Amino acid sequence: MNHDSDLRLRLRGLPREMAPPERAWEAIASRLGEVPRDSPATDAVPVRRARRLPMALAAAASVVLAVAFVALRPAPPAEPPLLVQQAELIDGEYREALAALPAAEVPAELQPALAELDASAAAILAAIRSEPSADFLLGHLQRTYARRLELTFQAALG
Incomplete structure (x- = not known):
């Protein structure tokens, strides 16, 4: 058996999904200060995503406005070579x-x-x-x- 097929067999033997233990999420959340220790870790993920969405939309809107401003602004007359x-x-x-x-x-x-x-x-x-x-x-x-x-x-x- 060559090296590639051996590696493929070993990869197939690995579990498909692995989730860290519940206490790992609690430890991470407590270090970040976003989720109290007594709340379940599953509640922290949607809260963080909900906070990121308006910021992402604002960033995207500012990029669109900047591109539109540059595109619609009249170019200065170019001096001939x-x-x-x-x-x-x-x-x-x-x-x-x-x-x-x-x-x-x-x-x-x-x-x-x-x-x-x-x-x-x-x-x-x-x-x-x-x-x-x-x-x-x-x-x-x-x-x-x-x-x-x-x-x-x-x-x-x-």
């Missing part, structure tokens, strides 16, 4: 520089390139906003805006 702030600053500077260039008719052969650069810049900005840890995108945005300004300046000089 630093990379997003830098990208938006570059975007603002680009728009100012573009507005400062003299207005000129853009030659037809440059219009598709300018449109492609504008679409690329918008896609890079969207990528930075969705993945603000991608630092390399900031360099791509700067180069795209620099190329766009350069072509616009060439078109203005005509």
Whole structure:
């Protein structure tokens, strides 16, 4: 017989329920000071449970109220990540520089390139906003805006 089956046989031989002697409950109750020595020990258990129930309900209610308070409180506006702030600053500077260039008719052969650069810049900005840890995108945005300004300046000089 292996060790597990021997242990199982011994466990099956143990009595199913064991209750401590009556005097043990009386001794415990007298030490706690909750039940007088002359009252039966069986009366002490429901009294203790009855005292715990309101405290448990009060604790549960306070947890529910705390969770509700946190969940319903408006969240403070989150500040965008630093990379997003830098990208938006570059975007603002680009728009100012573009507005400062003299207005000129853009030659037809440059219009598709300018449109492609504008679409690329918008896609890079969207990528930075969705993945603000991608630092390399900031360099791509700067180069795209620099190329766009350069072509616009060439078109203005005509």
